[in-house]
Amino acid sequence: MNVSLPSRAELLIIYHSMTGGTHQMAQACAQGARADPSVSVVLKHASQTDTDDILRADGYVFATPEYLGSMSGLMKDCFDRTYYPCLERLQGKPYAVMVCAGSDGQGAVKQIERIVTGWRLKAVAPPIIINVRAQTPERILATKQLTESELDPCVELGAMLGAGLGMGMF
Numbered sequence: 214m215n216v217s218l219p220s221r222a223e224l225l226i227i228y229h230s231m232t233g234g235t236h237q238m239a240q241a242c243a244q245g246a247r248a249d250p251s252v253s254v255v256l257k258h259a260s261q262t263d264t265d266d267i268l269r270a271d272g273y274v275f276a277t278p279e280y281l282g283s284m285s286g287l288m289k290d291c292f293d294r295t296y297y298p299c300l301e302r303l304q305g306k307p308y309a310v311m312v313c314a315g316s317d318g319q320g321a322v323k324q325i326e327r328i329v330t331g332w333r334l335k336a337v338a339p340p341i342i343i344n345v346r347a348q349t350p351e352r353i354l355a356t357k358q359l360t361e362s363e364l365d366p367c368v369e370l371g372a373m374l375g376a377g378l379g380m381g382m383f
């Protein structure tokens with residue numbers, strides 16, 4: 214007899230990072246979400262994320278660095294490749310945004326919010342921006358090491374999304 218188990222809700226965390234900060238944020242978020250074993254958590258680099266990944270998921274975290282006042286080029290490339298194939302097919306799914314920035318971060322948040330408004334996604338948490346206080350070329354290009362307390366909000370965001378998806382709350 215074939216017994217098909219109900220499929221687990223999936224949280225897709227899409228990230229890009231050049232000097233490590235956003236990657237750590239995305240990993241912390243995944244760690245928080247994995248506290249709920251009923252949810253499948255997929256952590257994917259933006260360059261490896263395609264339309265099928267996005268269509269399959271039940272909720273999203275978009276994690277990007279802020280570069281030159283906007284999201285990173287590879288994160289934008291991910292939206293460029295998937296925006297129209299996913300249009301009208303994601304209505305009402307929950308999302309959150311995380312940005313790692315040198316001193317600002319608002320530009321990247323605004324851009325992502327505009328794009329996913331087109332997808333009719335539903336924001337379920339305020340954006341998280343971590344500022345690494347990097348404003349000289351040396352500090353900007355240095356590998357980032359975020360502290361546990363800086364990353365705590367990312368873990369909490371993941372836990373909230375994981376629990377919410379697990380319970381079918383969104």
Ligand SMILES: Cc1cc2nc3c(=O)[nH]c(=O)nc-3n(C[C@H](O)[C@H](O)[C@H](O)COP(=O)(O)O)c2cc1C
Nearest residue numbers: 230231232233234235278280281282314315316317
């Ligand atoms: C080309 C470039 C442009 C940047 N522009 C901005 C910016 O407009 N605003 C800002 O707050 N930080 C800016 N930064 C700083 C980065 O956001 C910061 O270094 C952050 O750690 C990047 O995330 P990552 O460590 O995940 O790569 C810039 C960094 C680079 C390399």
